[in-house]
Amino acid sequence: MTALTLRRPVDPGAVTVSGSRRRLIGLLLALVLLLVLLVASVLIGSTSISPAVVWKALFDPTADIDQFAIRDFRLPRTVAGLVVGIALGVAGALIQALTRNPLADPGILGLNAGASFAVSVAIALLGIRDIQSYMWFAFGGTLIVTLMVLALGSTRRGQSPVMMVLAGLCVGSVLGGAGSALELTNPDAFDAMRSWNAGSVVSRPLELIWPILPFFAIGLVLAFLVSGPLNAMALGDEVAAAQGVQLVRTRILAIIALTLLSGGATAIAGPISFIGLMVPHVARWIVGPHQRWIFAYSVLLAPSLLLVSDILGRVVMRPGELPVGIVTAFVGAPVLIALVRQKKASGL
Template identity: 45%
Template sequence: MTQALSAPPRERSARQPAAKAERARRRWTGILVLAALLVVVVVLSIVFGTKSLTLAQVWHGVWNPSGTEGDVIVRNLRLPRTALAVTAGVALGVAGALMQGHTRNPIADPVLLGVSAGAGLFVTGGIFLLGVTTLYGYVWFGFLGAMLASVVVYLVSTFSKGGATPVTLALAGAAVHALFTALTAGVVIFDQQALDVYRFWTVGSVSGRTLELTFQMLPFVAVGLLLAAVNAPGLNALSLGEDVARALGVRIGLTRFTGMAAITLLTGVAVAACGPIGFVGLMATHIGRSFTGPDYRWVLGYAALLGAILMLGADILGRLVARPGELPVGIMLAFIGAPLFISLVRRRKPVRL
């Protein structure tokens, strides 16, 4: 019986710093491995497509362009879609982690809070009411719609009984999603052009965009990532329960608002630019959490890198499996993400956040 007793307090206290250092070392090693993998995937994205290029052609197109066919493919097609996929993947990965943390829902995605529906409504509304015909017009209207949906969800949940809780956020998001989806359906019934654009946009794609669009996204993504980093410690406290968080001195209202602001910026700009791409935040968060544990200060970093890798990897696969054409990244992510979703449902012990 004596052998079954735990180690003395002094021995346990001596082991704790070593265990903490080992855990931090593993986490940093994982970050470095993911960063290296992202670099590899970026190179593969520039090399492979409908027309494969050699590394020499890629190097020439990036650093010494002279107008050859390879240079045009690299600079006008591959680099813009690669940059957009990485930027949107980082944004969706971090937003997915924040959504799951604040709603305490392990399958949270942009649909849950009505963000995708808000962007879709404003895209079709801009075409139907104002005659918007440019890609940049679609993106900015989509971003405004995503922001409006997030604000409505947050206000509805805040003024409900008990304030903005995981349950009220999820319920308000479901209601906003249903309302905006119905309004979008009403618009596309009456306007063929809006229907055509909506069908293309709702699939989810990173092709046909320019580097200028990614540069326009970067300030919003940067602010969203900063807010997410500020939000991580408070989210760790909230995961222990609101009563414990209050006892630790966390301002719950401010923490919820900061998280929703980060989700709005990150999800809104990604959905507006690429369409309602699903499963990125879901997969990146769950994979990252399996390595880091529940600490959101690490989960967010892993989710950002994994989101970029998954987004870009799915785009590469979409170009290769349907040569000489391609499958949009949204379709490829659905093929990849559906089995993961099924595995989550079949778990004996559901994920608890």
């Protein structure tokens, strides 16, 4: 006789007290790491400036030429690295939870392609040259693509993750091709996009970053609000619906959050794809399949990865620099491979 055991589905979000304490300690360590990297990002650059000058530049400013370098170049890129990293990390966690695909990143919905296409249009057709202006085109492009993906990926029964991913891939491919056509026929657009597509936090003044912060704040709040329902949805739509989760509302809120975070990050720094893929993976390995913890860890680990990449980019080719988008892949890929070889790949 075969014994059949029926078990209640386990809520992946359920945590024990000891597990919670372990995660909290890990979170504090991640916070310390981030703080250290923030300080290092202001201290280290392509020129040597003493810590005393850095201190004066930040807290007792004068018109000293080295202090300008701190305030005008290092501080803004550090702030940009922090906010862009946070946004990319949480956006990556959101898209992986939403699509139940551990290999997803915001680019899978065509968001980066939408941003790139909009910037290409701004440069090639409207003659816009400065990043302060075409940043808003990137943001707008992301929003429009999101609406298109939502419309194309929706059925009468709501949004299917598979349909949305397919819609995103299609829209992304079309816009990618159209953007390439614009770039290849316009030398100015080609030059500007070559630089923008590499992904960088250099020359992003604070005045450029402040207007994006409210969008990031809304995106983060929404992300944490939907973290509980996303835990339930990881078990399947039927189970989530049985637990009272409103599937359509959760998906729409998650997509809005994803768009604000990913769109804002891409608007500031250009497409930096690897962080959104890798950091939520690492967070999931540390904390397990609990979205709120994954989001919290992503908030701290993603900017850490971006900042350490940016710092390395400043020193490996002194006196020149490498764009952070390039270094991120070099830094992140070995870490991810090492983790994959040591641990079981995490599902959702």
